Amino acid sequence: VVAPDHDASGTGTSLGRISSEEPVHVSRHSIPGLHAEAYGISGTPALCVVTGYLEAFGPIPDVVVSGINAGLNTGRSTLHSGTVGAALAAQNFGLQGISVSLDGSTEWHWETAAQIAVEILPSVVTGPIRGVFNVNVPGLPRQEVVGIRWAGLAKFGSVRSAISSVGDDQLDFHLVETGYLPDETTDLGTVRAGYASITSLHGAVEVWNADAKPGQRFESSCALPGASTGDTLSPARSVLEDS
Secondary structure, eight states, X not given: OEEESSOOTTOTTOOOOOBTTBOOOEEEEOOTTOOSOEEEESSOHHHHHHXXXXXXXXXXXXXXXXXXXXXXXXXXXXXXXXXXXXXXXXXHTTOEEEEEEEOOOSSOOHHHHHHHHHHHHHHHHTXXXXXXXXXXXXXXXXXXOOOEEEOBOOSSOSEEEEXXXXXXXXXXXXXXXXXXXXXXXXXXXXXXXXXXXXXXEOSSOOOXXXXXXXXXXXXXXXXXXXXXXXXXXXXXXXXXXXX
């Protein structure tokens, strides 16, 4: 197990600053019930993956399991998630990954998220190369989770950031409810309906069209390629494989 030694929320796929003049600090830890080595590093979740890939703590892992995050990582906010970012970093290095996040409630049902991750993991291991799957779990006992469903990314998450005050030398932020009512086919809507959601993600994707392809000369008169389909808040989320 390798994890940041600090709260690294919102770091996305960032590695932070890597320099020979600033070493990454490592500390050993013990986790009750875990018969494996555990390390904390002064880096981001994505950097944890890089250290594993570079065999800092042993052989290259077969698959990266990131989480369990305290709080959902749904919709477009997955772009900023350190939990999801670690799984996407694994993809970038040719590994498979799964990110797991748990919805909050009156108590944290960590066992539920862990059990669902274990249920999904064998399919990830035998699945496509570089496959990354984002899993969000309701804050319920396992027996109350209706099932596991595939889901698309919601337009919004359950909360958003807002600036509460602006001072001469600081900005104060807080989180507010979005009030967004998601479709049940989205990740957020799926969790709200009592299911665990699973979404297949891919990171650095290129976008081309007939006028803009690798090797072609740029012409200012050509239409620029874009992934949006009319609604700027709803990028094309699905890429269907040839049957």
